[in-house]
Amino acid sequence: MPVLEVTNLKKSYVAPDGERTPILDLPQFSIDAGRQVALRGASGSGKTTFLNLVAGVLRADEGRVVLAGLDLTVLSEAERDRMRARNVGYVFQTFNLLQGYTALENVLLGMMFGKGLDRAAAEALLERVGLHDRMHYRPRQLSVGQQQRVAVARALANDPGLVLADEPTGNLDVHHANAALDLMCEACAENGAALLLVSHDTAILERFDDVRELAELNRVGAETA
C-alpha cells in the first residue's frame, strides 16, 4: 500500500522577468509504506522542490500528491501544515537544527506540532541514536556526525509514515556519511517509516535497492530546471 502517491505533478516558478519557468513535471511516483527509496538527481534538477511539494511546503500547480491517504493539493495551507507535522519527518542537508536549542529541545520541537511534547520519548530517541550523554548540548557543541543524529531523531520524533532526506550526508565525510545513513535506514525500518532520500552521491545511492532517476521521471529537462 503506497504511503505516497504522486500523479501528474507540475510545478513552475515565475522568473524575475515575469516568465513562468517549469521545474517539475512528474507523471507518476509512489512509495509503498516502509520502503526505502533513493532519488538521484543532479544539482538544479528539482529534487528539493519535489521534496517540498511532497511535504506540502510548496503547493503544486497541477496534479495530485496523496500522502497517507490525503490529497495535499486540495488541502489548505494550515491543513497541509498539520498533515506534515503528523506524517512527515524531514532531514535536511544542513540539518537545520535550531542553534539556540539543546539537542533534546530540537527533538522536542519535532514533536511540538505533531503528537505534542513528550520529554521521555524525546530522551528515548536521543538515547537510541547514541546521544544519551549529549542531550543538553547545543548544536555548535556537537560534532557534525552528532548533529546529524539529532536531525534524524527529530525527523522520527512524531513517528511519521514518511521520512524525507534531502542530501542528508552532503556535509559529512565518507565515514560519517555511512554511519548516518545506517542510522537513518535502521531507525526508519524500526519505526516502519518509508524513507525517500534524494542525493547525487553515487556512493550513497549504491546502498539502496530502489534507486530512481529524477531526470528520467521529470519531463522537464534538467537544463531548463
Added chain:
Amino acid sequence: MRGLWFLVRRSLRQHILSTVITVLAVALASGLVMAVFSINTQTHKAFTGGETGFDAVLGARGSPLQLVLNTIFHLETSPGNIPWSLYQEIKRDPRVKLAIPYAVGDNYLGFRVVGTTPEIFTDFEYRKGTKFRVQGHDPANPDGPRIFDPELREAVIGSYVAQKTGLRFGSVFSPYHGIDFREKAQHGEQYVVVGVLEPTNSPSDRVIWIPIEGIYRMGGHYLRGAGEDYEAKPEEEIPDEHKEVSSVMLKFRGGKMVGMRLVEDINTRGKVATLAYPIGEVMAELFQKLGWVTRILTLVAYLVVAVATGSILASIYNTMNERRREFAILRALGARRATVFSVIVAEAVSIAALGSALGIVVCGCILWGAAVVVRAQTGVVLDPFTYHTALVATPAGMLLLGALAGLLPAFKAYSTDVAENLAPQS
C-alpha cells in the same frame, strides 16, 4: 499553548541581552507612569483632602494659600501678623469652637519653632477623636514627659524632629532666628524638651512647639501689635495691645454655613485679616496652579512608554532577519503561519508583562523615594502601597502596547517563505 510558551521562553533566552534591556526599559516606563499617577493622586489627596483637624485659618490680609501653607504645612513665610485682640475676638465668637494662636519666626536646624497655647495638646484633635500624645507620658509622674508649661522655657517636639535632630526628653537647645536655618542667628534663650509627640504622620511631626510667650520674649523679637516696636522685658508682663499672632487655627461649631458667613464677615467686609476657608479648596488652588507640572510629567511618562514600546518592536524586529531560517524550519516541522505569528506576539507580550511586573517594583521604589522626600520637606506622609487604578491600568495598557509592537515583526515572521529559507535549492 504549552508548545507556544516553550518557543517563547527559548527565544527570549536565546536573545537574553536584548530581552533584559527591553524588559528594563519597559519596567522603567511603566514604573514611571504608575508612580506619576500615584504620586499625583496621593499628594493631591494628602494636601487637599487630608484631615488637618482645623476648619479654617485666620491670618494677615493676603493670600489664603500662603496662610494655609505657612500654618497647616509649616512651609513658606508668614504673610504677616494680626493683633492679639483679633485672636481674642474670634475666640469669643460663639460660632467658633476652638481658636489656637500660632506665632512663628524661629527655627531649630531648619525645623519650625511654633509658639502656641497648651490647647494645641489638650483640646485640638488632629484627627477626629485623636489628640497629640506625648511619648511616655504618665500623669502620675510629674517629672516625666509631658506638655510644656506656658510660663516656662519648655518645648514639645514632633517625632520627626526628634528623629532628625537627636533631641529627646531632657535635651536643651537654643532656637535660631528666622524661618530658614542660619548658623549665626542663634538665640541665647535655652529651651528644655519636656516631651516628644507620638508620630501623627502629619506636618506636625516636623514642628517644635513652645509657649507663645516664648516667641514674644525671644531676644531680638519686636512686637508691633500697637503699631510701634515693643521688646518684651524680663519679669514684666506683656500688655495685650502689643501682642500679635501669625495666625489663628479655627474649629467651628456647625457646618459649612458658619464658615461661609465668617468668610463674608472677615474677607468681604473686613480689611484687616484673611480667613482661609475651606482649607482643602485653598490647597486645591495650589494644585490648579501647578497643574502644568503634572501635565508635563504625565506627557514625559507617556513619551517614555512610547519609547519602551518602540524598543520592544525594535528588539524583536532586529532579530527577524537572523530568525527567518528558524521560522522556515519550524514551518517545515509543521508549525502553522498562525503559530509563528503567535510566537512573536507572545514574545512581545511576555517582554511587556515581565517589564510591567518589574515596573511595579520600580514604581514602589519611586513612591518610597518620593514619600521620603515629601515627608522630609512637608511632613505629609504618602503611602507607597496605596492602591491606585494606574497600578492595574498601566500593566494592562503595556501588555496591549506590547502586543501591538509585536504585530509588525509577527507579520514578517508570518510571511516567511519556507522553501526559500530552508536548505539551498538543488
